[in-house]
Amino acid sequence: xxxxxxDADLAARVAETxxxxxxxxxxxxxxxxxxxxxxxxxxxxxxxxxxxxxMGPDPVPxxxxxxVVNAGKKPVTLIAGAAIVHQADSFSLIRSGRLDYxxxxxxxxxxxxxxxxxxxxxxxxxxxxxxxxxxxxGARNVFVMMRxxxxxxxxxxxxxxxxxxxxxxxxxxxxxxxxxxxCQNGRFIVRELAPGISVEDVERATEASxxxxxxxxxxxx
Amino acid sequence: MLNKRVxxxxxxxxxxxxxxTILVGGFGxxxxxxxxxxxxxxxxxxxxxxxxxxxxxxxxxLSRLFKNRQxxxxxxxxxxxxxxxxxxxxxxxxxxxxxxxxxxxxxxxxRAGGSGVAAFFTPTAYGTExxxxxxxxxxxxRGYVYERAIVGDVALVKARLADRYGNLRYRLxxxxxxxxxxxxxxxxxxEVTQIVDAGVIDPDDVHTPGVFVDQVVxxxx
Numbered sequence: 001x002x003x004x005x006x007d008a009d010l011a012a013r014v015a016e017t018x019x020x021x022x023x024x025x026x027x028x029x030x031x032x033x034x035x036x037x038x039x040x041x042x043x044x045x046x047x048x049x050x051x052x053x054x055m056g057p058d059p060v061p062x063x064x065x066x067x068v069v070n071a072g073k074k075p076v077t078l079i080a081g082a083a084i085v086h087q088a089d090s091f092s093l094i095r096s097g098r099l100d101y102x103x104x105x106x107x108x109x110x111x112x113x114x115x116x117x118x119x120x121x122x123x124x125x126x127x128x129x130x131x132x133x134x135x136x137x138g139a140r141n142v143f144v145m146m147r148x149x150x151x152x153x154x155x156x157x158x159x160x161x162x163x164x165x166x167x168x169x170x171x172x173x174x175x176x177x178x179x180x181x182x183c184q185n186g187r188f189i190v191r192e193l194a195p196g197i198s199v200e201d202v203e204r205a206t207e208a209s210x211x212x213x214x215x216x217x218x219x220x221x
Numbered sequence: 222m223l224n225k226r227v228x229x230x231x232x233x234x235x236x237x238x239x240x241x242t243i244l245v246g247g248f249g250x251x252x253x254x255x256x257x258x259x260x261x262x263x264x265x266x267x268x269x270x271x272x273x274x275x276x277x278x279x280x281x282x283l284s285r286l287f288k289n290r291q292x293x294x295x296x297x298x299x300x301x302x303x304x305x306x307x308x309x310x311x312x313x314x315x316x317x318x319x320x321x322x323x324x325x326x327x328x329x330x331x332r333a334g335g336s337g338v339a340a341f342f343t344p345t346a347y348g349t350e351x352x353x354x355x356x357x358x359x360x361x362x363r364g365y366v367y368e369r370a371i372v373g374d375v376a377l378v379k380a381r382l383a384d385r386y387g388n389l390r391y392r393l394x395x396x397x398x399x400x401x402x403x404x405x406x407x408x409x410x411x412e413v414t415q416i417v418d419a420g421v422i423d424p425d426d427v428h429t430p431g432v433f434v435d436q437v438v439x440x441x442x
Contacts, residue, residue, distance in 0.1 A: 049324065050248045051394050066251065067393040073249035073302075084393055086400045087248070087274075088332040091325030095344065114348075126312060126319045128299035129351065134325030137344040168348035168364075 003196035004148075004177040012037040014145055014175050018101055023047055025094070025135055027104035028072040031145050034103060047099060049131040051090045054082030071131065091131070095138035102139035104132060106146040106174070108161040111208040113171040113183040115144060116163035129166075136167035148176035148205050155207040157181065157188060178202055187211050225387040226416055227436045230260035233410045237375050239266045244331070244373035244402040245273040245283060249302065252395030253282050254379040254412035256440040261377070262289055270294040272331075272371055274324060274398055278304030287311040296371065298324035321351060326368055328401055333370035335404025335433070340369045376406030380429070382422055383413040383439075387431030390422050403429045410436045 005013060007030060015037035018024055023045045026032045035057060038044055046055040048070045055070060056077035064075035078084075085093075093099055108116040115136055119127045136142050149155055157174065174181040174188070178197045181188040187209035190202065199212055227233040234257065237243065243261075247253030253273075262285035271292050277283030286292050287307040295317055300308050311317045322330070323345045333341055342365035346352045356367035378399040380389040389411055391399055403409045411429075416439045 048394075050251075051397050065393065067395040069249070069251055069394055073251065078393075084396055086396050087324070087328035087398050088401050091328050094325060124313075125301055125309060126321060128297075128301040129321055129323050130299045131324035133323040133349060133351065134345045137347065138325075165349045 003201070004194040006177070007033070008037075009194070010145060010175055010177060013180070014103060014143060015039065017143075017173075018044055020044070022100040023053075023093075023098060024101045024103065025049060025099055025139065027102070027132070027135070029105050031103040031105065032070070032072070047090075047093065048076070049087075049090050049094065049135070051085050051087060052076070052078065052082060053085065053093070054079045056082070091134050091138075094131075094134050097138070097140055099135070099139045101141045101143055102135040103143040103145055104135065106144040106156065108156050108158055108163050109144055109171050109174050109183070109208075110158050110161045111183070111187050112160075113169040114161050115142070115166045115171050116161040117144075117166050119164045121163055132166050136170040141172040142167075142170050144171055144174045146174070146176055148178040148202075153205075155205055157206045157208040159208055178205065189213065222385075224385045225431065225434060225437050226385055227438050230256055230438055230440075231264070233257070233436045233438050234260055234264060236408050237261065237264065237266050240268045241266070241374040242270040242272060242372075244371075244376040244406050245271065246376070246378040246397065246399035246402045247282075248274050248394070248397040250278060250282055252379050252391070252397045252399055254377045255282055257377040257410060257412045257438070258282050259285060262286055262291070267291045268293045270296065272296040272327075272373060272402075274298050274327065275302050276300035276305050276308035278302060279306075284308065287317070290316060292317055294318045294320070296320045296322055296327070298322055298327050323351060327371075328398065330368055330371040331398070331401040331405040334372040335401060338370055340367060342367055371405060373402070373406035374408065376402040376409040378403045378409060378411050380411050380413045381415070383411055383416050383434070383437040384419045384422055384431070385416070386419060387411070387434030387437055388422050388427045389413070389429040389431075389434060389437075390426055391428050396428065400429045404433045409434045410438065412438050412440050414442050415439060
């Protein structure tokens with residue numbers, strides 16, 4: 001068995017955390033897969049910032065509606081009971097505290113809860129920010145879902161972000177292949193370690209301050 | 222008899238002048254008034270400021286305005302989506318200045334512009350490089366960024382239904398920025414799938430009242 005959580009494990013772990021009745025926005029990429037892992041009997045309202053409240057699963061091939069897409073411009077469906085709003089109302093929902101959870105990918109998270117996820121320094125071009133800054137400024141809980149280290153093995157949980165920020169002091173919890181890390185009072189509280197991941201593994205792969213006080217070191221199946 | 226119907230796209234667009242600020246509805250290619258944009262690409266107008274969430278993909282839509290070198294400035298949240306090659310080329314040629322705006326802030330600036338509100342404070346982008354040079358203020362212990370309204374010379378929007386009064390009804394998630402753009406311009410032109418008799422759109426079902434709309438053009442689906 002390989003160490004740590006696979007992407008699918010990670011999506012299931014995030015889904016397990018989100019309570020019944022929550023209004024949730026899923027970022028483009030890995031976070032969108034969370035839809036597949038909502039535990040049976042739990043009803044979650046998925047919001048898409050282009051104006052859908054009550055987004056359903058992927059359409060059956062051939063049944064796509066060109067006017068029903070998610071924030072990644074991919075075809076989706078509407079649940080019975082969905083609502084359509086314009087963009088300003090969609091972001092009113094986000095900024096006014098009605099969005100319970102925003103789940104996004106991350107490039108770097110600092111121990112202060114700062115998030116960098118929209119731009120890598122030195123890349124050519126102007127970049128694009130989309131709704132990420134609004135989501136992290138507005139959502140009641142900001143979950144970041146990412147690999148624990150970058151593709152060169154460098155830490156992504158840092159003392160300070162070096163990439164351009166998406167938001168300051170906004171991250172609630174980081175879910176990585178190594179475990180679950182709550183961002184509180186200038187450090188990451190290790191809430192859970194993934195199977196096969198040791199305290200030393202986390203320490204080696206993390207630059208930020210860690211607090212293992214509450215870690216459950218028992219491997220999850 | 223009041224009748225905002227115009228039969229030729231080019232006639233509707235005769236109000237557009239070089240140097241104008243043009244608001245274009247849509248999110249990605251969804252809800253973009255493609256026929257109007259393509260007709261605009263045929264006209265000898267340039268030095269346009271384009272306000273839209275994205276900047277076109279492939280050879281259609283807003284891409285044509287960049288290919289024709291008609292745009293000198295872009296206000297957008299995500300101009301660099303996959304396939305935005307004509308925008309990227311224009312940017313690399315140094316022809317286009319870009320003001321990158323978070324998506325929710327873009328929507329709210331348009332709502333303000335269409336509502337007679339000059340400016341507002343939003344928590345989005347506080348502490349990030351997109352707030353550089355902007356006034357910030359602490360309100361109830363939280364940082365906010367000062368943002369100005371956007372008002373356009375001409376808005377191009379896409380709706381499903383219109384009547385001769387200019388009342389509009391959109392379809393599902395193609396609504397997105399269209400109602401905001403329609404209200405935020407001095408002159409609004411709607412490309413619609415179908416023009417129906419007055420009264421066919423139930424008063425309860427009008428999304429954008431005709432007082433915000435100057436011309437409607439029937440273009441089919």
